Amino acid sequence: MIRVLLVDDQRLVRAGLRMLCESAPDLEVVGEAENGQQAIRLAEQVAPDVVLMDLRMPLVDGTTATTRIRAARPSVRVVVLTTFDDDDHLFPALAAGACGFLVKDAAPSELLAAVRTAAAGESPFSPSVLRRLVDRAVRSREPAPSTLPASVTAREREVLALVGAGLSNKEIGDRLHLGVTTVKTHVTSLLAKTGASNRIRLALLAVEADL
Template identity: 50%
Template sequence: MIRVLLVDDQALLRMGFRLVLEAEDDLQVVGEAGDGRAALDQVAALAPDVVLMDVRMPGTNGIEATQRVVDAHPGTRVLILTTFDLDEYAFAALRAGASGFLLKDAHPSDLVAAIRSVASGDAVVSPRVTRRMLEMFSDRLPAGAPEPDGLDPRLRALTPRELEVLGHVAEGLSNAEIAQRLFLSEATVKTHVGAILAKCAVRDRVQAVVLAYETGLAGRTR
């Protein structure tokens, strides 16, 4: 059973999320909070597996609350859900340690799938947000394939194949989709992703996406 905490300052939205999630046999809503401060208290008391976190709330906002949850409760994953698809919110949430970012207009089935993915340790980034992040960083991305000596120092330990896999991870592709694109087995892609996380000293897949954007790797595989 995946235990979920709902955090949003609009009670009607929390009610809607609860109705969607509690229709699933493997999801349980264990609590609700209307602001970031209350969310921190609820996480400490309830130890949810996933926090569904709004961004704009009075007092402690969702980005600050995400950072504090991740720092104090490493076993709890945060999935940011917001009506705002502005780049700064997406990128700030990911850098704060969120394991996923979806917009509130996502289909209920996509929300349920995202919670399951985040709970299992995977990352979820809306394709729309991924595209906007790529657009935002496009002027920083060098043209052509990267030369080994021109890599950011944080990427130099990666093999050419691992760099390719990381680029596709940054596009928001799943392991299965990467495997299909590169004509590899899904198990091989999973092994590459594990090596990327270890070599780059990032704690999860979504932080690898952030690294790909920060170093200019994102977009080179497109």
């Protein structure tokens, strides 16, 4: 069971998130907070696996709360869920320790998948957000090989192309008719073969390899 803490200053938003999470048999909402201050306290009390974190809130904002929660409990996975899809909110949240970033117009299935992805140790991003991260990396000319190692298989190239498109492991599995475990194995292999340190670097590789 994945333990989820909901953090948002709007009661209706929290109610909607609770209903959505509780509709999934593998998710359990263990607490709600209406500001960052409450979130920090509740994270200690209820020990969530995943925190769905709003950013703009009274008393303590979501970015500060993320920093303090992650400092106290490094194993907690924080996924930002916000209306503000811009770099001024994205990059400080990631620097604070958030593992993912979704906008509030995400489909319910995408949000549930993001919680599961985060709990599994991966980084869920809305496709538009992942594309911006890749574009920024390209503009910054971060070091990455422009061609793929010869050891990368045809199937791994297919998986890499979909990582570059911002798809989660489940979405990739659905697209390629593979199990999630198989997709994770391919992603792990890609990380090892390419030397990429994380999923964003793999997405950058997919762009530079023109997949």
